[in-house]
Amino acid sequence: xxxxxxxxxxxxxxxxxxxxxxxxxxxxxxxxxxxxxxxxxxxxxxxxxxxxxxxxxxxxxxxxxxxxxxxxxxxxxxxxxxxxxx
Amino acid sequence: xxxxxxxxxxxxxxxxxxxxxxxxxxxxxxxxxxxxxxxxxxxxxxxxxxxxxxxxxxxxxxxxxxxxxxxxxxxxxxxxxxxxxx
Numbered sequence: 001x002x003x004x005x006x007x008x009x010x011x012x013x014x015x016x017x018x019x020x021x022x023x024x025x026x027x028x029x030x031x032x033x034x035x036x037x038x039x040x041x042x043x044x045x046x047x048x049x050x051x052x053x054x055x056x057x058x059x060x061x062x063x064x065x066x067x068x069x070x071x072x073x074x075x076x077x078x079x080x081x082x083x084x085x086x
Numbered sequence: 087x088x089x090x091x092x093x094x095x096x097x098x099x100x101x102x103x104x105x106x107x108x109x110x111x112x113x114x115x116x117x118x119x120x121x122x123x124x125x126x127x128x129x130x131x132x133x134x135x136x137x138x139x140x141x142x143x144x145x146x147x148x149x150x151x152x153x154x155x156x157x158x159x160x161x162x163x164x165x166x167x168x169x170x171x172x
Contacts, residue, residue: 008122035126036094036122036123036125036126037122039122039125039126039129040121040122040125040126043125043129043150043165043167044150044152044165046150047150047151047152047165050149050150050151059149060149061147061148061149061170061172062147062148062149062150063136063145063146063147063148063172064129064130064132064133064136064148065133065136066130066133079129079130079133081129086147086149086172
């Protein structure tokens with residue numbers, strides 16, 4: 001699955017557009033976010049994407065979990081958000 | 087529905103415990119969070135609550151939306167997270 005990596009500087013609108021595209025094609029997407037700012041933008045993006053998808057009768061939900069990732073040789077805990085049609 | 091108001095200072099573990107209790111009883115809960123720190127704690131709390139509930143065969147997902155709330159006479163945009171069994 002394509003992983004959308006979201007940062008605190010990502011535009012929620014742009015992420016929402018990308019997310020809606022992946023959901024339409026694959027019914028499921030994965031977002032990876034590290035830190036409060038990135039998680040904030042990710043959740044806003046999903047709220048916006050709901051508005052893009054619901055006119056087509058597509059409802060989405062988020063399943064959050066923790067995941068360890070390696071950034072520049074350092075172990076960091078990221079949040080993985082599986083976004084899928086419900 | 088009971089609304090769990092989460093702040094940036096809320097403990098994700100405590101919120102997760104409260105959330106799991108509400109989900110077991112009502113199959114649905116609502117979290118209200120204002121700001122990146124509060125949203126971060128909320129998402130961590132749901133990830134932790136999944137671990138409390140999944141041994142009982144209860145899987146949960148989040149449906150996020152924007153909502154306007156009044157804090158001390160000021161209009162603020164909050165994030166509403168509906169957490170429900172899926």
